Amino acid sequence: MNPVLLTAVFQSAADVANQFNGYLMLGYFVMWLIVMAYIVTLVVRQRNLKQDLQLMQQILQEHEEESES
């Protein structure tokens, strides 16, 4: 009997279920990579803006102090 046919006959349900698990893992990995990348961009942008905000406030404060003195 043809070995390919033998494999098909004796292939278990578990083999069929798991035959494309590599793609499943790849799919979830890439999706989570996109999610994490977006979260990182949000965090980085927020951190940079907070730094800018503090810097601007500091400049304004220093300017007010100079003009007072």
Next chain:
Amino acid sequence: MVTSPRFDKVLKILNWVAVIAVIVTLGIIFFYAPTERTMGNVQRIFYFHVGSAWVGAVAFFIALFGGVMYLWKSEKKWDTLALASVEIGLVFLTMATVAGSVWGKPAWNTWWLWSPRLTLITIALLTYAAYFMLRGAIEDDDRRARFAAVYVIVAFVTIIMAYISVRILRDIHPVVVGGVAESAQGAEEGLQEFSGLDSAKMGMTLMASTMTFSLLYSAWLMNRIKLQRLSDAVNDLKMQVTARLQGEN
């Protein structure tokens, strides 16, 4: 302070709820949903693919709503809503496209096909990516917001076309919402074998996934709105600093 304490409190709760919902949904997808008969476990990509595609479309609809409201009321908050929603919609649509491509390899034996649905999704992605180019090209705030509002309304046509394409055109892409009965001409020719929802458990898992992505969208939307308000505050301060420094000279 760019946002109210109440806003921050709701945002914090929503962030945590979204994280918990994502973990629970992953559990449902991998331990509750049955294994699909012909494709096996790889079909589990489908729950995130459909969930993210659906929420992506909702995000673009909310952007459209923001655009309409801005044109009507001329209030900055609606422009901010549209901007935030388009950005998040693009993330979800990218996720859906990538997930679909990875699923397509074992299902169709190719990563990509220029079928009507996939072509229209590509057009939608490029159209919404161009939204940011448009915003970047206009300096005046009011003019930018007005042009962006019109653009985001017109751009939604691409989402509608992508949604109905599998129903009116011959396409290899399965029709999930509405089932095989409403599917394209390809169904009669055996192109729509996999409808995606073969059992009630699968349907419930898809619903859980869609709800979780909606929560994630809400959390991201609030985070993005907060970020935009922070950006606006920084820009206002920069203008003040520039004006004072110029006043000195």
